[in-house]
Amino acid sequence: MISFEFSEEQKDFQRALARFAEKVLLPGYRDRASRTDYPFDIQRQLADLGVLGIGLPEKFGGTGAEDPIMLGLAAETLAYGDVNIASAPVQVGLVGSQLVYGSTAVQEEYLPRLIAGEITVAIALTEPGSGSDASALLTVAEPAPGGWRLRGEKTAISWACNAAAALVYAREPGSARSSGVSCFVVPLDATGVTVSHMLGMGCLPLGWGSIHLDEVFVPEEGLIGEHGQGFRSVMNHFDFSRAALGLMCLGAARASLDEAADYALQRETFGRPIAEYQGVSFLLAEQATYLEAARWLCYRALWLRHIGQPHTAHASMSKWWPPIVAKDAIEAAMKIHGNLGYATEFPLQQRFRDVMAYLVADGTAEIQKRIIAKDVLGRRRVK
Ligand SMILES: Cc1cc2nc3c(=O)[nH]c(=O)nc-3n(C[C@H](O)[C@H](O)[C@H](O)COP(=O)(O)OP(=O)(O)OC[C@H]3O[C@@H](n4cnc5c(N)ncnc54)[C@H](O)[C@@H]3O)c2cc1C
Incomplete structure:
Protein backbone atom coordinates (compact mmCIF):
# COMPACT_ATOMS: atom_id res chain seq x y z
CA MET A 1 0.00 0.00 0.00
CA VAL A 121 28.53 25.58 14.97
CA ALA A 122 29.87 25.79 11.41
CA ILE A 123 30.95 22.95 9.13
CA ALA A 124 34.35 23.71 7.62
CA LEU A 125 35.17 21.32 4.78
CA THR A 126 35.75 23.49 1.70
CA GLU A 127 39.18 25.00 1.05
CA PRO A 128 40.47 27.42 -1.58
CA GLY A 129 41.82 24.47 -3.59
CA SER A 130 39.12 21.88 -2.85
CA GLY A 131 35.34 22.30 -3.08
CA SER A 132 33.70 19.72 -5.34
CA ASP A 133 36.77 17.57 -4.94
CA ALA A 134 36.45 17.81 -1.16
CA SER A 135 38.75 14.89 -0.37
CA ALA A 136 41.65 16.85 -1.91
CA LEU A 137 41.68 19.03 1.22
CA LEU A 138 45.09 20.15 2.46
CA THR A 139 44.44 21.24 6.05
CA VAL A 140 46.76 19.23 8.26
CA ALA A 141 46.31 17.89 11.79
CA GLU A 142 49.82 17.30 13.10
CA PRO A 143 50.00 15.09 16.22
CA ALA A 144 51.15 17.10 19.28
CA PRO A 145 51.42 16.19 22.97
CA GLY A 146 47.83 15.82 24.25
CA GLY A 147 46.20 16.38 20.85
CA TRP A 148 46.87 17.92 17.44
CA ARG A 149 47.96 21.17 15.84
CA LEU A 150 45.84 22.22 12.86
CA ARG A 151 46.99 24.44 10.03
CA GLY A 152 45.20 25.36 6.83
CA GLU A 153 42.52 27.52 5.31
CA LYS A 154 38.79 26.86 5.04
CA THR A 155 36.67 29.01 2.75
CA ALA A 156 33.02 29.71 1.84
CA ILE A 157 31.87 28.49 5.24
CA SER A 158 28.29 29.30 6.28
CA TRP A 159 27.91 30.48 9.90
CA ALA A 160 31.67 31.12 10.19
CA CYS A 161 31.14 34.65 11.44
CA ASN A 162 28.51 33.89 14.08
CA ALA A 163 29.42 30.37 15.21
CA ALA A 164 30.98 29.48 18.54
CA ALA A 165 32.97 26.68 16.94
CA ALA A 166 33.49 24.82 13.69
CA LEU A 167 33.75 21.17 12.75
CA VAL A 168 37.03 21.23 10.86
CA TYR A 169 38.10 18.40 8.55
CA ALA A 170 41.86 17.94 8.48
CA ARG A 171 44.21 15.19 7.40
CA GLU A 172 47.00 13.22 8.98
CA PRO A 173 50.34 14.40 7.52
CA GLY A 174 51.26 12.30 4.49
CA SER A 175 47.75 10.89 3.96
CA ALA A 176 45.92 11.25 0.64
CA ARG A 177 42.32 11.65 -0.51
CA SER A 178 39.59 10.65 1.98
CA SER A 179 41.71 8.30 4.09
CA GLY A 180 43.38 9.99 7.00
CA VAL A 181 40.83 12.81 7.23
CA SER A 182 39.46 13.40 10.74
CA CYS A 183 36.84 15.76 12.12
CA PHE A 184 37.78 18.11 14.97
CA VAL A 185 35.70 20.62 16.88
CA VAL A 186 37.55 23.95 17.00
CA PRO A 187 36.31 26.90 19.09
CA LEU A 188 36.51 29.93 16.83
CA ASP A 189 38.04 32.04 19.59
CA ALA A 190 40.97 29.60 19.98
CA THR A 191 44.49 30.96 19.62
CA GLY A 192 45.59 30.82 15.97
CA VAL A 193 42.07 31.05 14.47
CA THR A 194 41.21 33.99 12.22
CA VAL A 195 37.73 34.35 10.77
CA SER A 196 37.13 36.67 7.81
CA HIS A 197 33.75 37.69 6.50
CA MET A 198 32.84 36.95 2.85
CA LEU A 199 29.94 38.87 1.32
CA GLY A 200 27.65 36.81 -0.89
CA MET A 201 24.71 37.85 -3.08
CA GLY A 202 22.33 36.37 -0.48
CA CYS A 203 22.19 34.41 2.79
CA LEU A 204 23.79 37.40 4.53
CA PRO A 205 22.60 36.58 8.08
CA LEU A 206 24.34 33.20 7.87
CA GLY A 207 27.73 34.87 8.30
CA TRP A 208 29.56 33.32 5.35
CA GLY A 209 33.32 33.45 5.76
CA SER A 210 36.74 31.89 5.72
CA ILE A 211 38.56 30.32 8.65
CA HIS A 212 42.34 30.47 8.81
CA LEU A 213 44.03 27.98 11.16
CA ASP A 214 47.57 28.76 12.21
CA GLU A 215 48.92 25.93 14.41
CA VAL A 216 45.65 25.74 16.35
CA PHE A 217 45.89 23.29 19.25
CA VAL A 218 43.00 20.83 19.53
CA PRO A 219 43.06 18.54 22.59
CA GLU A 220 42.32 14.80 22.28
CA GLU A 221 38.71 15.38 23.41
CA GLY A 222 38.22 17.59 20.33
CA LEU A 223 38.30 14.64 17.93
CA ILE A 224 34.81 13.78 16.61
CA GLY A 225 34.25 10.15 15.70
CA GLU A 226 37.02 7.80 14.75
CA HIS A 227 40.42 9.12 13.78
CA GLY A 228 40.78 9.02 9.99
CA GLN A 229 37.05 8.44 9.38
CA GLY A 230 35.86 12.07 9.29
CA PHE A 231 35.28 12.26 5.56
CA ARG A 232 33.13 9.13 5.34
CA SER A 233 31.09 10.31 8.32
CA VAL A 234 30.27 13.77 6.95
CA MET A 235 29.28 12.30 3.56
CA ASN A 236 26.82 9.99 5.32
CA HIS A 237 25.22 12.97 7.08
CA PHE A 238 24.96 14.94 3.83
CA ASP A 239 22.56 12.23 2.71
CA PHE A 240 19.79 13.68 4.87
CA SER A 241 20.79 17.34 4.81
CA ARG A 242 20.67 17.41 1.00
CA ALA A 243 17.00 16.44 0.80
CA ALA A 244 16.14 18.84 3.63
CA LEU A 245 17.90 21.67 1.77
CA GLY A 246 15.93 20.77 -1.36
CA LEU A 247 12.69 21.07 0.60
CA MET A 248 13.85 24.34 2.10
CA CYS A 249 14.29 25.87 -1.36
CA LEU A 250 10.87 24.58 -2.36
CA GLY A 251 9.26 26.18 0.71
CA ALA A 252 10.63 29.56 -0.36
CA ALA A 253 9.37 28.93 -3.90
CA ARG A 254 5.89 28.05 -2.65
CA ALA A 255 5.66 31.37 -0.82
CA SER A 256 6.67 33.12 -4.04
CA LEU A 257 4.07 31.28 -6.13
CA ASP A 258 1.34 32.06 -3.56
CA GLU A 259 2.28 35.73 -3.75
CA ALA A 260 2.26 35.56 -7.55
CA ALA A 261 -1.20 33.91 -7.58
CA ASP A 262 -2.60 36.61 -5.26
CA TYR A 263 -1.05 39.32 -7.37
CA ALA A 264 -2.32 37.80 -10.63
CA LEU A 265 -5.86 37.79 -9.26
CA GLN A 266 -5.81 41.48 -8.38
CA ARG A 267 -3.55 43.06 -11.04
CA GLU A 268 -5.53 44.14 -14.11
CA THR A 269 -4.31 44.82 -17.63
CA PHE A 270 -6.53 45.49 -20.61
CA GLY A 271 -9.51 45.52 -18.24
CA ARG A 272 -9.04 41.99 -16.85
CA PRO A 273 -7.07 40.39 -14.01
CA ILE A 274 -3.84 38.99 -15.46
CA ALA A 275 -4.78 35.60 -13.90
CA GLU A 276 -7.29 35.29 -16.75
CA TYR A 277 -4.52 35.19 -19.34
CA GLN A 278 -3.10 31.75 -19.97
CA GLY A 279 0.35 33.29 -20.39
CA VAL A 280 0.15 33.92 -16.64
CA SER A 281 -2.05 31.11 -15.33
CA PHE A 282 -0.19 28.39 -17.26
CA LEU A 283 3.08 29.68 -15.88
CA LEU A 284 1.66 29.26 -12.38
CA ALA A 285 0.32 25.83 -13.30
CA GLU A 286 3.65 24.64 -14.69
CA GLN A 287 5.64 25.85 -11.70
CA ALA A 288 3.14 24.30 -9.27
CA THR A 289 3.58 20.98 -11.11
CA TYR A 290 7.37 21.08 -10.85
CA LEU A 291 7.19 22.04 -7.17
CA GLU A 292 4.88 19.12 -6.41
CA ALA A 293 7.11 16.62 -8.22
CA ALA A 294 10.30 17.92 -6.62
CA ARG A 295 8.72 17.97 -3.16
CA TRP A 296 7.79 14.29 -3.21
CA LEU A 297 11.21 13.37 -4.52
CA CYS A 298 12.73 14.99 -1.42
CA TYR A 299 10.32 13.31 0.97
CA ARG A 300 10.99 9.96 -0.70
CA ALA A 301 14.72 10.42 -0.09
CA LEU A 302 14.05 11.25 3.58
CA TRP A 303 11.62 8.34 3.91
CA LEU A 304 14.17 5.92 2.47
CA ARG A 305 16.64 7.11 5.08
CA HIS A 306 13.97 6.79 7.77
CA ILE A 307 13.34 3.12 6.91
CA GLY A 308 17.06 2.39 6.55
CA GLN A 309 17.09 1.80 2.79
CA PRO A 310 19.84 3.05 0.44
CA HIS A 311 19.13 6.70 -0.32
CA THR A 312 22.40 8.36 -1.40
CA ALA A 313 21.29 8.70 -5.04
CA HIS A 314 17.85 10.02 -4.01
CA ALA A 315 19.52 12.52 -1.68
CA SER A 316 21.62 13.78 -4.58
CA MET A 317 18.57 13.95 -6.85
CA SER A 318 16.89 16.05 -4.13
CA LYS A 319 19.85 18.37 -3.98
CA TRP A 320 20.46 19.11 -7.66
CA TRP A 321 16.95 19.41 -9.05
CA PRO A 322 14.70 21.01 -6.39
CA PRO A 323 16.90 24.13 -5.93
CA ILE A 324 16.71 24.68 -9.71
CA VAL A 325 12.93 24.12 -9.65
CA ALA A 326 12.69 26.60 -6.77
CA LYS A 327 14.85 29.20 -8.49
CA ASP A 328 12.78 28.91 -11.69
CA ALA A 329 9.52 29.20 -9.75
CA ILE A 330 10.72 32.32 -7.95
CA GLU A 331 11.82 33.77 -11.26
CA ALA A 332 8.35 33.06 -12.69
CA ALA A 333 6.76 34.76 -9.66
CA MET A 334 9.00 37.78 -10.22
CA LYS A 335 7.95 37.89 -13.85
CA ILE A 336 4.26 37.79 -12.93
CA HIS A 337 4.85 40.77 -10.61
CA GLY A 338 6.19 42.86 -13.49
CA ASN A 339 8.39 45.73 -12.27
CA LEU A 340 7.48 44.93 -8.66
CA GLY A 341 9.24 41.58 -8.96
CA TYR A 342 12.48 43.47 -9.37
CA ALA A 343 11.83 45.94 -6.54
CA THR A 344 13.75 45.44 -3.30
CA GLU A 345 10.69 46.36 -1.24
CA PHE A 346 9.23 42.93 -2.07
CA PRO A 347 10.74 39.64 -0.86
CA LEU A 348 10.87 37.92 -4.27
CA GLN A 349 14.26 39.17 -5.41
CA GLN A 350 15.65 38.38 -1.96
CA ARG A 351 14.39 34.80 -2.09
CA PHE A 352 15.89 34.44 -5.54
CA ARG A 353 19.31 35.50 -4.24
CA ASP A 354 19.06 33.36 -1.11
CA VAL A 355 17.96 30.23 -2.97
CA MET A 356 20.74 30.64 -5.55
CA ALA A 357 23.20 29.69 -2.77
CA TYR A 358 21.93 26.13 -2.78
CA LEU A 359 22.87 25.60 -6.41
CA VAL A 360 26.42 25.46 -5.06
CA ALA A 361 26.39 24.99 -1.26
CA ASP A 362 26.51 21.35 -0.13
CA GLY A 363 27.65 20.27 -3.61
CA THR A 364 26.83 21.51 -7.12
CA ALA A 365 24.40 19.84 -9.54
CA GLU A 366 27.32 18.30 -11.45
CA ILE A 367 28.67 16.64 -8.32
CA GLN A 368 25.22 15.30 -7.40
CA LYS A 369 24.85 13.92 -10.93
CA ARG A 370 28.20 12.12 -10.58
CA ILE A 371 26.81 10.37 -7.49
CA ILE A 372 23.53 9.48 -9.21
CA ALA A 373 25.33 8.26 -12.35
CA LYS A 374 27.54 6.00 -10.22
CA ASP A 375 24.39 4.44 -8.76
CA VAL A 376 22.62 4.08 -12.11
CA LEU A 377 25.66 2.59 -13.84
CA GLY A 378 26.60 0.48 -10.84
CA ARG A 379 23.23 -1.24 -10.86
CA ARG A 380 23.61 -2.16 -14.53
CA ARG A 381 27.15 -3.45 -13.99
CA VAL A 382 26.21 -5.97 -11.26
CA LYS A 383 23.61 -7.67 -13.53
C1 LIG B 1 26.43 30.08 -0.07
C2 LIG B 1 27.42 28.99 0.13
C3 LIG B 1 27.53 28.39 1.38
C4 LIG B 1 28.51 27.40 1.58
N1 LIG B 1 28.64 26.86 2.83
C5 LIG B 1 29.62 25.96 3.06
C6 LIG B 1 29.83 25.44 4.39
O1 LIG B 1 29.11 25.78 5.33
N2 LIG B 1 30.86 24.57 4.58
C7 LIG B 1 31.67 24.17 3.57
O2 LIG B 1 32.58 23.39 3.83
N3 LIG B 1 31.50 24.64 2.31
C8 LIG B 1 30.49 25.52 2.03
N4 LIG B 1 30.32 26.02 0.77
C9 LIG B 1 31.22 25.62 -0.29
C10 LIG B 1 30.59 24.68 -1.30
O3 LIG B 1 30.38 23.41 -0.74
C11 LIG B 1 31.52 24.63 -2.53
O4 LIG B 1 31.55 25.93 -3.09
C12 LIG B 1 31.03 23.63 -3.56
O5 LIG B 1 31.21 22.31 -3.11
C13 LIG B 1 31.76 23.83 -4.91
O6 LIG B 1 33.13 23.90 -4.74
P1 LIG B 1 33.97 25.08 -5.43
O7 LIG B 1 33.30 26.36 -5.09
O8 LIG B 1 35.38 24.91 -5.03
O9 LIG B 1 33.81 24.87 -6.97
P2 LIG B 1 34.70 23.87 -7.87
O10 LIG B 1 34.83 22.56 -7.21
O11 LIG B 1 35.94 24.58 -8.25
O12 LIG B 1 33.78 23.73 -9.15
C14 LIG B 1 33.68 24.76 -10.12
C15 LIG B 1 32.70 24.31 -11.20
O13 LIG B 1 33.17 23.11 -11.83
C16 LIG B 1 32.21 22.10 -11.76
N5 LIG B 1 32.86 20.82 -11.58
C17 LIG B 1 33.85 20.50 -10.69
N6 LIG B 1 34.20 19.23 -10.82
C18 LIG B 1 33.41 18.70 -11.79
C19 LIG B 1 33.26 17.41 -12.37
N7 LIG B 1 34.00 16.37 -11.95
N8 LIG B 1 32.34 17.24 -13.35
C20 LIG B 1 31.58 18.28 -13.77
N9 LIG B 1 31.66 19.51 -13.26
C21 LIG B 1 32.56 19.72 -12.27
C22 LIG B 1 31.35 22.45 -10.55
O14 LIG B 1 30.06 21.86 -10.63
C23 LIG B 1 31.32 23.97 -10.64
O15 LIG B 1 30.33 24.36 -11.55
C24 LIG B 1 29.35 27.00 0.52
C25 LIG B 1 29.21 27.59 -0.75
C26 LIG B 1 28.25 28.57 -0.93
C27 LIG B 1 28.12 29.20 -2.29
Missing part, protein backbone atom coordinates in the same frame (compact mmCIF):
# COMPACT_ATOMS: atom_id res chain seq x y z
CA ILE A 2 1.37 3.42 -0.91
CA SER A 3 0.67 6.49 1.22
CA PHE A 4 1.55 10.15 0.81
CA GLU A 5 -0.09 11.04 4.13
CA PHE A 6 1.87 12.60 7.00
CA SER A 7 1.11 11.31 10.51
CA GLU A 8 -1.08 13.36 12.88
CA GLU A 9 2.04 14.30 14.85
CA GLN A 10 3.77 15.49 11.67
CA LYS A 11 0.69 17.46 10.60
CA ASP A 12 0.41 19.18 14.01
CA PHE A 13 4.10 20.07 13.87
CA GLN A 14 3.72 21.41 10.34
CA ARG A 15 0.67 23.52 11.31
CA ALA A 16 2.50 25.07 14.28
CA LEU A 17 5.52 25.91 12.12
CA ALA A 18 3.36 27.25 9.29
CA ARG A 19 1.71 29.70 11.73
CA PHE A 20 5.14 30.78 12.98
CA ALA A 21 6.48 31.14 9.43
CA GLU A 22 3.59 33.32 8.27
CA LYS A 23 3.04 35.41 11.38
CA VAL A 24 6.54 35.80 12.82
CA LEU A 25 9.07 35.13 10.06
CA LEU A 26 7.54 36.40 6.83
CA PRO A 27 6.88 40.02 7.87
CA GLY A 28 10.54 40.62 8.82
CA TYR A 29 12.23 38.38 6.25
CA ARG A 30 13.35 41.04 3.80
CA ASP A 31 14.83 43.29 6.51
CA ARG A 32 16.62 40.44 8.29
CA ALA A 33 17.95 39.13 4.98
CA SER A 34 19.62 42.45 4.21
CA ARG A 35 21.64 42.37 7.46
CA THR A 36 24.76 40.40 8.26
CA ASP A 37 23.98 39.66 11.91
CA TYR A 38 22.18 36.44 12.74
CA PRO A 39 18.95 36.92 14.79
CA PHE A 40 19.59 34.76 17.85
CA ASP A 41 16.28 35.90 19.36
CA ILE A 42 14.57 33.97 16.56
CA GLN A 43 16.96 31.05 16.98
CA ARG A 44 15.74 30.74 20.57
CA GLN A 45 12.13 30.79 19.36
CA LEU A 46 13.00 27.95 16.99
CA ALA A 47 14.36 26.08 19.99
CA ASP A 48 11.07 26.65 21.84
CA LEU A 49 9.23 25.20 18.85
CA GLY A 50 11.41 22.08 19.11
CA VAL A 51 12.98 22.35 15.68
CA LEU A 52 16.61 22.58 16.73
CA GLY A 53 16.78 19.25 18.51
CA ILE A 54 15.25 17.03 15.83
CA GLY A 55 16.98 13.65 15.98
CA LEU A 56 19.41 14.70 18.71
CA PRO A 57 19.74 13.10 22.17
CA GLU A 58 16.86 13.72 24.58
CA LYS A 59 19.25 14.19 27.51
CA PHE A 60 20.47 17.40 25.84
CA GLY A 61 16.97 18.64 24.94
CA GLY A 62 16.55 16.89 21.59
CA THR A 63 13.77 14.66 20.29
CA GLY A 64 15.78 11.41 20.34
CA ALA A 65 16.13 9.11 17.34
CA GLU A 66 17.03 10.57 13.94
CA ASP A 67 13.87 11.87 12.27
CA PRO A 68 14.65 12.95 8.70
CA ILE A 69 11.03 13.55 7.70
CA MET A 70 10.43 15.95 10.62
CA LEU A 71 13.64 17.75 9.67
CA GLY A 72 12.43 18.09 6.08
CA LEU A 73 9.04 19.36 7.25
CA ALA A 74 10.74 21.95 9.46
CA ALA A 75 13.00 23.21 6.67
CA GLU A 76 10.22 23.37 4.09
CA THR A 77 7.64 24.99 6.35
CA LEU A 78 9.92 27.60 7.93
CA ALA A 79 11.32 28.58 4.52
CA TYR A 80 7.88 29.86 3.56
CA GLY A 81 8.61 32.68 6.01
CA ASP A 82 12.39 32.98 5.88
CA VAL A 83 14.67 30.69 3.92
CA ASN A 84 17.75 31.75 5.89
CA ILE A 85 16.21 30.98 9.26
CA ALA A 86 14.94 27.68 7.82
CA SER A 87 18.49 26.53 7.28
CA ALA A 88 19.11 26.58 11.06
CA PRO A 89 17.43 23.23 11.85
CA VAL A 90 19.29 21.59 8.97
CA GLN A 91 22.61 23.00 10.15
CA VAL A 92 21.99 22.00 13.77
CA GLY A 93 20.90 18.53 12.62
CA LEU A 94 24.00 18.12 10.49
CA VAL A 95 26.37 19.38 13.16
CA GLY A 96 24.60 17.70 16.08
CA SER A 97 24.54 14.29 14.40
CA GLN A 98 28.34 14.46 14.20
CA LEU A 99 28.89 15.93 17.66
CA VAL A 100 27.15 12.91 19.22
CA TYR A 101 30.26 10.95 18.21
CA GLY A 102 32.44 13.35 20.20
CA SER A 103 33.74 12.95 23.74
CA THR A 104 31.35 13.40 26.66
CA ALA A 105 32.97 16.76 27.39
CA VAL A 106 32.39 17.97 23.82
CA GLN A 107 28.81 16.75 23.76
CA GLU A 108 28.04 18.45 27.05
CA GLU A 109 29.72 21.65 25.98
CA TYR A 110 27.99 22.09 22.62
CA LEU A 111 24.81 20.04 22.24
CA PRO A 112 22.62 21.64 24.96
CA ARG A 113 23.46 25.16 23.75
CA LEU A 114 22.98 24.26 20.08
CA ILE A 115 19.58 22.72 20.78
CA ALA A 116 18.58 25.69 22.98
CA GLY A 117 19.39 28.10 20.15
CA GLU A 118 22.16 29.85 22.08
CA ILE A 119 25.02 29.06 19.70
CA THR A 120 25.70 27.79 16.20
